[in-house]
Amino acid sequence: METQQNSKPMLYIKHMVCPRCIYLIRTELERLNIAVKEIQLGTVEFMQPLMEDEFSAVKTALEKFGFEIIQDQxxxxxxxxxxxxxxxxxxxxxxxxxxxxxxxxxxxxxxxxxxxxxxxxxxxxxxxxxxxxxxxxxxxxxxxxxxxxxxxxxxxxxxxxxxxxxxxxxxxxxxxxxxxxxxxxxxxxxxxxxxxx
Known part of the structure; x- marks a missing residue:
């Protein structure tokens, strides 16, 4: 059974510094069929918390373009x-x-x-x-x-x-x-x- 990776449907992303970054990340998330509520510089808010396999897929997709998911406060x-x-x-x-x-x-x-x-x-x-x-x-x-x-x-x-x-x-x-x-x-x-x- 899949478990939720994060209880809050928000990711903080390193190296996301321009509108083109927003477009690129939005395109990747659409490709993965992951519903997004809002994307701003440095953050992505999802419609619902990510499951473990979704989190892993997002992490892999973003790292391909030099982005990193930030997990510590x-x-x-x-x-x-x-x-x-x-x-x-x-x-x-x-x-x-x-x-x-x-x-x-x-x-x-x-x-x-x-x-x-x-x-x-x-x-x-x-x-x-x-x-x-x-x-x-x-x-x-x-x-x-x-x-x-x-x-x-x-x-x-x-x-x-x-x-x-x-x-x-x-x-x-x-x-x-x-x-x-x-x-x-x-x-x-x-x-x-x-x-x-």
Missing amino acids: KSRIVEQIKTLVIDLIRYSKEPISIKYSEFLARETGKDYSMLSNLFSGSENITIEKYIILQKIEYVKELLTYDELSLSQIAAKLSYSDLGYLSRQFKEITGKTPTEYKKQRFNDRKPLNDINPD
Whole structure:
């Protein structure tokens, strides 16, 4: 007799960082004929709890594309922080007006100092540094697309002024935004692999 793998019909998934990831996972779950209630960055909620064989099939299907199912609570919180940061930086329609600490505390329902300690202990990087690295990576992408001016990019990412963005960009990449834009090679990193070198 099959038994239920998890009593709550929710999975937390590592490396799920973009809308294309959502589409890919939805396609795989449809292929497996598993009914889904909702898919968001970092989570999949099912219509009912998965049976053991279903869980195993989902795990195998997701691992094929580099996703991992997160089963311990601390790792879930760390991945939730990463997903929330990426989502706010890349997919927010308006310039970011809320403090990241307030936003993360509100969205997770947890005290920011606890989140900060947990994240630093797990990732060997502060949340603040992680946010900066994600912002700079997005600036690199926007510079590559060449659709927005540097001033527009600074406004989009809520930098107080252009000079601050330029200084932070050079501190992280070793180049000014203008120098980066002129180079011919692309040194962008995958979103789920952003850490200090």
